[in-house]
Amino acid sequence: MKQAPSIPISGERLTTDFYQQATATVAKALIGxxxxxxxxxxxxxxxxxxxxxxxxxxxxxxxxxxxxxxxNRSMFQAPGTLYVYPIHAKHCLNAVTESAGQGAAVLIRAIEPVWGTERMQSHRGPVNMRRLTAGPAMLCQALDIDRRDDGRSLTHDPDLGIFEASEVPPRAVATTRRIGISKSAHRMLRFVDPQSPFLSRPYRKK
Known part of the structure; x- marks a missing residue:
């Protein structure tokens, strides 16, 4: 039997304790x-x-x-659960936070694509690398994540997770208003690497 490929970084998987923190704390700490x-x-x-x-x-x-x-049932499950919801025939992925039963989560809006970029491009079509994963729906499409993945565990699933790479220096984090919403649009709950060219919308310091 062919052995599954090992995780391509040397780093620790984020545990339940990480996701049990306050949601804004988790959202900020996930950058990088x-x-x-x-x-x-x-x-x-x-x-x-x-x-x-x-x-x-x-x-x-x-x-x-x-x-x-x-x-939205998965949003109320254990911290570290993957909550995937549909939007305009596409999908968005979230990491559930705090305690089970509360209903809090962090939306992952964009990543800097590193691993499996050719496969991700085959999922997305002929797009510029900077646009490959620069938005929550684009990100799900590139990672091949959809509603069928709703409820998977980021802390225990061997084929899915979020990891801390010890050899990578921490990134700067800036805070802005959330985007693409009409309710509570004033809340400063969007967190970005201000120097990244892979954001869904460029960071502009005010």
């Missing part, structure tokens, strides 16, 4: 971490450069604001 998804014999992924926090209290932009439903 590596997200990886194994598809067949190929690992796909890159460095996280943009996130948004969606809170379980006083946040009408959060999916949990309408309470537990069949479609």
């Amino acid at each position: 971490k590596a997200i990886l998804h194994r598809v067949g014999a190929v690992w796909l992924g890159g460095w996280i450069v943009e996130t948004e926090a969606y809170l379980h209290v006083r946040d009408p932009a959060s999916h949990s604001a309408r309470g537990l439903t069949a479609s």
